[in-house]
Amino acid sequence: xxxxxxxxxxxxxxxxxxxxxxxxxAVTAIGASLVYHFFVRTIHNGRPLAGRNVAxxxxxxxxSEPAFAVDPARPRIIFGxxxxxxxLVGNPGSFGVFGSTDGGxxxxxSPSPAIPGKGCFFAAPRTAIDKSGREFLAFxxxxxxxxxxxxxxxxxxxxxxxxxxxxxRIVPRVGRWGFDDGPALALDEHTxxxxxxxxxxxxxxxxxxxxxxxxxxxxxxxxxxxxxxSLVDPHLPxxxxxxxxxxxxxxxxxxxxxxxxxxxxxxxxxxxxxxVARLFNDPARDQCALSNDGPLPFELTSCIGPNPTLLVxxxxxxxxxxxxxxxxxxxxxxxxxxxxxxxxxxxxVNPPDTGKTEQFFPAAAIDAQSGVVSACWYDTTxxxxxxxxxxxxxxxxxxxxWGLPLRAAAEPTMTVDLYGTLPISASxxxxxxxTRAFWPDGRNYRRGMNVYTAPLxxx
Numbered sequence: 001x002x003x004x005x006x007x008x009x010x011x012x013x014x015x016x017x018x019x020x021x022x023x024x025x026a027v028t029a030i031g032a033s034l035v036y037h038f039f040v041r042t043i044h045n046g047r048p049l050a051g052r053n054v055a056x057x058x059x060x061x062x063x064s065e066p067a068f069a070v071d072p073a074r075p076r077i078i079f080g081x082x083x084x085x086x087x088l089v090g091n092p093g094s095f096g097v098f099g100s101t102d103g104g105x106x107x108x109x110s111p112s113p114a115i116p117g118k119g120c121f122f123a124a125p126r127t128a129i130d131k132s133g134r135e136f137l138a139f140x141x142x143x144x145x146x147x148x149x150x151x152x153x154x155x156x157x158x159x160x161x162x163x164x165x166x167x168x169r170i171v172p173r174v175g176r177w178g179f180d181d182g183p184a185l186a187l188d189e190h191t192x193x194x195x196x197x198x199x200x201x202x203x204x205x206x207x208x209x210x211x212x213x214x215x216x217x218x219x220x221x222x223x224x225x226x227x228x229x230s231l232v233d234p235h236l237p238x239x240x241x242x243x244x245x246x247x248x249x250x251x252x253x254x255x256x257x258x259x260x261x262x263x264x265x266x267x268x269x270x271x272x273x274x275x276v277a278r279l280f281n282d283p284a285r286d287q288c289a290l291s292n293d294g295p296l297p298f299e300l301t302s303c304i305g306p307n308p309t310l311l312v313x314x315x316x317x318x319x320x321x322x323x324x325x326x327x328x329x330x331x332x333x334x335x336x337x338x339x340x341x342x343x344x345x346x347x348x349v350n351p352p353d354t355g356k357t358e359q360f361f362p363a364a365a366i367d368a369q370s371g372v373v374s375a376c377w378y379d380t381t382x383x384x385x386x387x388x389x390x391x392x393x394x395x396x397x398x399x400x401x402w403g404l405p406l407r408a409a410a411e412p413t414m415t416v417d418l419y420g421t422l423p424i425s426a427s428x429x430x431x432x433x434x435t436r437a438f439w440p441d442g443r444n445y446r447r448g449m450n451v452y453t454a455p456l457x458x459x
Contacts, residue, residue, distance in 0.1 A: 043412070045382045045390050050406040051455040056098055056107045056438070057082055062448035064421045065300075066438040069127040069135070070429035072189060072368070076103045078429060079135050079160055080438065081112075081125035082451050092120035092144050097137065099160045104436045104453050113137060113155035113164035120144040123300055123423065126185035130192050133159045134217060138185050138196060141167070150297050152180040152198050154218045170196055171212050171224040178202060179297035181289065186239040186247075189368075194218055195247060195267060197227075197237045199299055207295045209234040209251060211267045227261065227270050235288045235303045238310035238319075242339065250276075250310040250319050254284040258308060258321060260341050276335050276343060280324035281305050300423035307425070309364040311399075313371055315339045318399045320349065320364035320375045327353040330360045332377045336399045347400050349375050350392075357381045358389075361418070365428035367435060372458040373399045374428055374435045376408060378418060388412035391426070391439040393456050408454045413442035421449045433458055 057063065061084060068080030079099040097112045115121065122140040129135050138154040152170040157163060173180065183198035194214045201207050209231060210224040227234070227249060237251040247263040249270065257279040261270045283305040289296045296302075306321040317337040325331030325348065332349040350359045362377040376393040380386040391409040396402045418424050418440070426439040435456040440449045 043383050043388060045407055045412070047390075047392065047405055047407040049410055050393060050408045050437075050457065053410045053452050053454050054105065054107070056080075056451045056453055057096060057109065058450050059447055060096055060109075060450075061094060062421065063451040064440050064449055065123065065125060065423060065425050066427045066440065066451045067125040067127045068427045068429050068436075068438050069129045070431045070436075071129045071133055072431055073131050074133065075431040075434055077101055077129075077133070077160060078104055078436070079129065080127055080427065081137055081139070083121065083123060083125040083139065092147075093122055095121045095125055095139065101160075103434065104455065110160065111164065113167050115141050115153070115167055118144070122150045124183055126183055128185050128187045128194070130187055131189055132192070135160060136185065136187070136194060136218060138170075138183055140180065140183070148297060149179045150181070152183050152196065154196070156218045165217075165219075168218055168221075171221050173200060179295075181297045182236060182299040182303070184237045184239045186241050188241045188245055190243070191245065192217075193266070195239055195241065196221075197239045197249060199235060199237070200224065201295045201297065204294050207233060209237055209249075211239075211247070211249070213267050225267060225269070228273050231256070231259075231273060233284050233288060233290075235284050235299055236306065236308060238308050240310045240312040242312045243314065246339070248310055248312055248317055250308050252279065252282060252284045252303075252306055252308065254282070257282055258306060258319065258335070260310070260317070260319065260337065262341055274341070276319060276337065276341075277321070277323070277333070277346065279306055281330075304422070307362055309362070311364060311366040311373065313366050313368060316399070317341065318364070318366070318373060320362055320373075322360050322362050322377065325353070327356070329353060329356055330358045332359045332362045332375060334373075334375070334396070334399050334402075345400050347402065349394055349396075349402050350377065350379065350405060355384060356386065358386055358415075359392075361424055361426060363426035363428050363437075365430040365435060367430040367433065367458060369432050370458055372397060372430070372435070374430060374437075374456055374458070375402075376426055376428060376437050376439065378413070378415075379405070380415060383412070387415055389415045389418060391437070391441065393437055395435070395456065395458055403459075406456065408437045408439065408456065409441060409443075409452065411441075411443035414445065417442040417445055417449065
């Protein structure tokens with residue numbers, strides 16, 4: 001009996017060791033598979049490379065919000081700001097100002113405007129250059145210890161080598177609980193008039209989309225005009241000015257989806273907004289900066305969705321955005337309208353999906369001289385598991401017919417790093433037959449997210 005028991009105990013021990021060995025082998029195999037998948041396996045992106053990749057400010061810390069503008073009279077002059085929000089939503093962030101005099105091939109850092117009262121940068125740099133070469137920089141700022149009531153400010157300088165003028169607060173809000181969020185900036189190139197639109201909390205339960213303008217380089221501003229009381233939780237505004245001075249606005253809304261409107265009197269009043277596209281993924285309905293049905297000033301990190309860009313040239317208006325497409329994945333789309341906002345067409349910008357790929361975080365620009373429309377986005381095509389994304393671009397002569405995509409990014413970024421570095425936005429500039437893209441890139445993530453740039457051929 002003792003011998004039999006010993007044999008039985010030995011068999012149980014061997015069986016237990018075998019199971020443990022199998023578990024170790026399985027865990028090792030899974031770990032090796034993950035390491036291979038994320039770090040070893042080479043996934044080839046067969047799209048042509050658009051142009052040489054240049055890091056604007058490698059090693060300057062995480063950069064997630066590039067905003068660049070090109071001088072319309074001297075297209076080789078480009079300036080921009082690289083913003084990075086705090087690691088926690090609402091914490092103060094950081095930003096730097098950079099410029100190029102050779103069309104984007106090389107970059108130099110320049111002084112940033114001083115925020116009065118020892119205030120802090122929070123988010124959302126926005127840039128523009130007028131025909132005289134004056135540079136404008138708007139952004140969200142506020143007291144460093146106060147994260148719930150940021151406000152919109154702007155500064156300008158006569159040229160890239162001139163000192164910044166004072167930072168001006170845009171139309172201070174009324175009431176204790178208000179805040180500003182999600183700004184957009186546009187210039188009337190013929191008159192030099194500057195326009196800003198942004199989301200403003202009016203009280204504890206209501207936000208509105210407002211517009212203000214300046215005729216003196218941003219030193220003084222008109223009273224903030226509410227675009228429309230009919231908008232329900234408006235977010236993500238985009239603004240553009242036509243050659244005749246008409247002001248166009250686009251954004252998203254909890255009831256209308258993607259909408260547009262127009263002002264013919266210098267943004268003193270706007271026509272009733274009307275829908276131009278139904279949104280299957282409309283964050284304005286449920287997730288945009290709300291807490292207990294009250295607004296919070298963190299639109300750029302919570303309104304993850306369509307990212308609309310409004311473009312105007314001549315008698316054509318375009319809106320580039322992303323949404324759930326026919327294949328039930330994110331795609332990039334274009335809507336074309338006439339100057340009176342009658343819809344002319346809708347088109348898909350990226351090629352039809354052949355698998356479960358994602359195209360997201362789009363940005364767009366239009367060349368006023370050539371009329372070429374450029375759109376860029378992050379694209380997981382070529383990675384069947386969607387773990388890697390390449391910043392990818394396409395161009396169109398009319399917003400309807402889009403060329404085969406080009407790979408702007410020479411190297412991919414881990415998709416999880418993009419969503420883990422919110423807010424993420426890209427920027428495009430176009431003038432005189434030249435287009436250049438700027439995007440946050442995680443190819444060297446140990447040094448933070450860095451902004452890269454590359455030229456795009458307009459053809």
